[in-house]
Amino acid sequence: AQTVTQSQPEMSVQEAETVTLSCTYDTSENNYYLFWYKQPPSRQMILVIRQEAYKQQNATENRFSVNFQKAAKSFSLKISDSQLGDTAMYFCAFLGGKLTFGKGITLSVRP
Amino acid sequence: DGGITQSPKYLFRKEGQNVTLSCEQNLNHDAMYWYRQDPGQGLRLIYYSQIVNDFQKGDIAEGYSVSREKKESFPLTVTSAQKNPTAFYLCASSIGQGTHEQYFGPGTRLTVT
Numbered sequence: 001a002q003t004v005t006q007s008q009p010e011m012s013v014q015e016a017e018t019v020t021l022s023c024t025y026d027t028s029e030n031n032y033y034l035f036w037y038k039q040p041p042s043r044q045m046i047l048v049i050r051q052e053a054y055k056q057q058n059a060t061e062n063r064f065s066v067n068f069q070k071a072a073k074s075f076s077l078k079i080s081d082s083q084l085g086d087t088a089m090y091f092c093a094f095l096g097g098k099l100t101f102g103k104g105i106t107l108s109v110r111p
Numbered sequence: 112d113g114g115i116t117q118s119p120k121y122l123f124r125k126e127g128q129n130v131t132l133s134c135e136q137n138l139n140h141d142a143m144y145w146y147r148q149d150p151g152q153g154l155r156l157i158y159y160s161q162i163v164n165d166f167q168k169g170d171i172a173e174g175y176s177v178s179r180e181k182k183e184s185f186p187l188t189v190t191s192a193q194k195n196p197t198a199f200y201l202c203a204s205s206i207g208q209g210t211h212e213q214y215f216g217p218g219t220r221l222t223v224t
Contacts, residue, residue, distance in 0.1 A: 004153070035212060045154075045201060045215035091153055098169070099144075099213055101153030 002027045002094050006102035013082045014110050020067075021077045021105050023092030032096035034068065036077045039104070040088040048090070051075065082109045114138065115216035117202050122221045124196075132187045132219050134202030142208040143185035147171060148199040148218075157200075160185055161208045189221065196223045 003026045013019035025034070036048040051059045051068050058066050063080045079086055087109045092102040115136045124130045136143065142161050146154040156169030160179040174193025179185055185204075189196045199220050203213040 033212070037215075042217070043199060044217050045203075047212055047214065050212055095212075098156060098159070101155075103151065103153045 002029075002032075002096055002100045004092055004094050004100050004102035006092055006105050008105050009103075010106045010108070012108045012110060013079075015082055015084060017082055018078060018080045019082055019107065021079070021090050021092075021107065023075045023077070023102055025073050025075065025092070025094045025100075027073070027094065027096055029096045032094060034066075034075045035093040035095065035099075036064070036066070036075075037091045037093060037101075038086075038088045039091065040085075045091075049077065079107075084109050084111060115202060115204055115214060117200075117216040117219050120217065120219060122219055124221070124223050126223055127191045128223075129188055129190050130196075130221065130223075132189065132200055132202075132221070134185045134187065134216060135183055136185075136202075136204045136216075137183060138204055138214065139182075140204035140206055140214075141182070142205045142211075142213075143179065144203040144205075144213060145169075145175070145177065145185070145187045146201045146203065148201060154201060157187065159208065189223075196221060 005024045032053045034051045038046045049061045065078045067076045089104045091104045094100045118133045144159040145157040158177045160166035176188045201218045202216040205211040205213045
C-alpha cells in the first residue's frame with residue numbers, strides 16, 4: 001500500500017517570500033503520478049500541480065514548482081512570491097491506481 | 112460552465128436517520144469518487160465508480176452506500192450504521208480511474224446529533 005507523509009503540520013511565510021512544503025511517499029510502483037492540492041478556507045479542493053513519475057523534468061505552474069526526487073521518493077512544492085491568497089491547507093497526493101493523500105499542511109501567508 | 116456540484120453545503124440530521132448526499136458532474140468524466148475529511152486528517156476514500164452501474168468499496172466503506180445509475184450522478188447515502196457520520200464529504204471525478212487527476216466538488220458538511 002502506498003503512504004504519503006507530510007511531516008510539517010503548519011508553516012508561515014511573509015508575503016512575497018518563497019516557501020517550500022515537503023512531502024515524501026512510499027511505493028513499490030514505478031509508474032505513478034503525484035499532485036499538490038490546495039484547500040482554502042472555502043474547503044474547495046483545487047489542483048495546483050501535477051507530476052508524472054516517468055518525467056525527469058520538474059513540473060512548474062506559474063509561481064508553483066516542484067522538486068521531484070524519484071529515488072528519494074520526495075515531492076516538495078515551492079511557492080514563489082507568496083500571496084495572501086495562498087493561505088490554505090496543502091495536500092500532497094499519490095496516484096497509482098487510487099489517490100492517496102497526506103494529512104496536509106496549513107500554510108499561512110503574513111502581510 | 113463545466114464542473115461538479117454537491118448539495119446541500121450544510122446538512123443536519125438526527126442520529127438513526129439515513130441521509131443522501133448529492134453529487135452531479137457535467138464534465139463527461141467516467142470515474143467518480145466519494146471522500147471523507149476529518150479534522151487533522153487527509154481525505155479517505157469511501158467509494159468509487161469507474162463506469163455506470165459499477166462501483167467499488169474504498170478504504171472506509173462501512174456504513175455507506177452508493178449508486179451509479181447515470182454517468183453524471185453518484186449519490187452517497189450515509190446510513191444509521193455509520194458510527195461517526197459527522198464529517199466533511201467531498202465528491203470528485205476524473206476522466207478515467209488510475210492515471211488522471213481528480214477534480215473536486217465544493218463539499219457537504221454533514222452534522223449528525
